[in-house]
Amino acid sequence: MDLTIHTTVLPHVDPDASVAFYRDVLGFEVRSDVGQGTMRWITVGPAGGSGTSILLAPPAADPNVTEDERRTINEMMAKGTYGWILLATRDLDATFEKVQAGDAEVVQEPTRQPYGVRDCAFRDPAGNLVRIQELR
Numbered sequence: 001m002d003l004t005i006h007t008t009v010l011p012h013v014d015p016d017a018s019v020a021f022y023r024d025v026l027g028f029e030v031r032s033d034v035g036q037g038t039m040r041w042i043t044v045g046p047a048g049g050s051g052t053s054i055l056l057a058p059p060a061a062d063p064n065v066t067e068d069e070r071r072t073i074n075e076m077m078a079k080g081t082y083g084w085i086l087l088a089t090r091d092l093d094a095t096f097e098k099v100q101a102g103d104a105e106v107v108q109e110p111t112r113q114p115y116g117v118r119d120c121a122f123r124d125p126a127g128n129l130v131r132i133q134e135l136r
Contacts, residue, residue, distance in 0.1 A: 005052050007043065010083045010128050011059035011073070015040040017125035018056045025102030026087075026130075028054075054085065059126075077127045080107075084129035092134035096120045099132075110134075 012018040015033075019042060022028045028044040031053055035041050038058055045053040059077065060070040076082035089095040092110050099122055100106055107121035107129065119133040 007053045007055050008085065009055045009057050010085060010124070010126070011077060012040075012042070012056040012124075012126045013038070013059070013074075013077065014125055015042055015056070018042065019044075021102070021104065021124050022054070022056070025099055025104055080123050080127040080129055082127065084131065087130065087132045088135050089132055090135050092118055092120060092132065095132055104130075 015038060019030060019033070022044040023030055027047055029047045029049075031043040031045055033040060033042045035058075039061060040056075040058070042056040043053045044056065045051065059073045059082070065073070073082060096110050105123040107123055108119075110118060110120045112118045117133050119131050121129060121131045124130055
């Protein structure tokens, strides 16, 4: 088999704030933006790349999600325990400084983890955890 990762999904609660974070703070390009109001599906990815994308989607748009499930999803998003993504960079310190300067919520400054990885972490506007690892 020859498979690649095309798109992963993260929820958003404020599409404009999410676009500002992923485009203006992380430097991603907006590849598509469909829908209106809070019911927008926005695809972002590394600028100039045609590879993997992140689909920022309304968390409760699925008609099969019950009201109790919507409430649980919203509670988990507010705590930052619902969605997360792992990104990578060759210069963690410079990336950390740039993202921090964009007023992103810092969860962890650059740290060498006991398992050998050096990384940092932020929250996006929806509460999703964005971990950034340093490539060796």
